Amino acid sequence: MKTFTLIILTILTLGVATPKKETIFIGTVATDTKNKDIIFGLYIEFRVDTLVIGRNIIQKDGTFKISATADKEFDIYYRAIGVGNTYVQTIKPTDKDTVSLTLKVPKEYKKHFGKTICPKCNKHDQTVPIIYGLKTIVIYTTDQPPYTTYDGYGMKEIYDGGCVTSDINPKFFCKRDKIKF
Ligand SMILES: [Zn+2]
Numbered sequence: 684m685k686t687f688t689l690i691i692l693t694i695l696t697l698g699v700a701t702p703k704k705e706t707i708f709i710g711t712v713a714t715d716t717k718n719k720d721i722i723f724g725l726y727i728e729f730r731v732d733t734l735v736i737g738r739n740i741i742q743k744d745g746t747f748k749i750s751a752t753a754d755k756e757f758d759i760y761y762r763a764i765g766v767g768n769t770y771v772q773t774i775k776p777t778d779k780d781t782v783s784l785t786l787k788v789p790k791e792y793k794k795h796f797g798k799t800i801c802p803k804c805n806k807h808d809q810t811v812p813i814i815y816g817l818k819t820i821v822i823y824t825t826d827q828p829p830y831t832t833y834d835g836y837g838m839k840e841i842y843d844g845g846c847v848t849s850d851i852n853p854k855f856f857c858k859r860d861k862i863k864f
C-alpha cells in the first residue's frame with residue numbers, strides 16, 4: 684500500500700512540474716497615418732527558426748495579442764498578402780505572465796557609414812538592399828549562397844524583391860541571417 688501511494692505521489696509531482704508556462708504578449712504597432720490601413724490585417728508571427736510558435740492578426744486599433752511558450756529565444760516577423768516575411772526583432776526567453784511589446788511599422792533603419800545594420804546580428808557587412816520592380820534581371824533566385832553580384836543601380840549587390848511595392852515591405856536582406864527586414 685505504501686509503495687502504491689508513493690507511485691501516485693511521484694506521478695502527481697511529475698505531472699505538476701512538466702507543463703510549460705504560456706506568456707501573453709500584448710503588442711502595440713506604432714505607425715504613421717499614411718500606413719494605418721496597411722497595418723490592419725497584417726500577421727504577426729513568433730518563430731523559433733522556421734517553426735511558428737504563435738501568430739495573430741493586428742486589430743483595427745493597431746494592437747495584437749499572442750499567447751506563446753517563450754522558453755527559447757524567438758523572432759518576431761510580420762507578413763501579409765503582398766508583404767513578404769519581414770523580421771522585426773528577437774525576444775529573449777521569459778516566464779512572465781504578460782509582456783508588452785511595441786513595434787514600429789514601417790521600421791526605422793540604423794546605418795553605419797551608409798550601410799544598413801541588420802537588426803538581428805547588429806552588423807552591416809552582410810546587408811544588401813532589396814530592390815522592387817526590377818524588370819528582366821534576376822539577381823538572387825534563392826535565399827541561399829552562392830550569390831550573384833550585379834553591378835548596377837549604383838550598388839554592388841542587390842536583392843531582387845519582385846514587383847510588389849508597399850511602404851512596409853522589407854527593404855534589406857542579411858546574407859548572414861537569411862532574413863529580410
Ligand atoms: Zn544579420
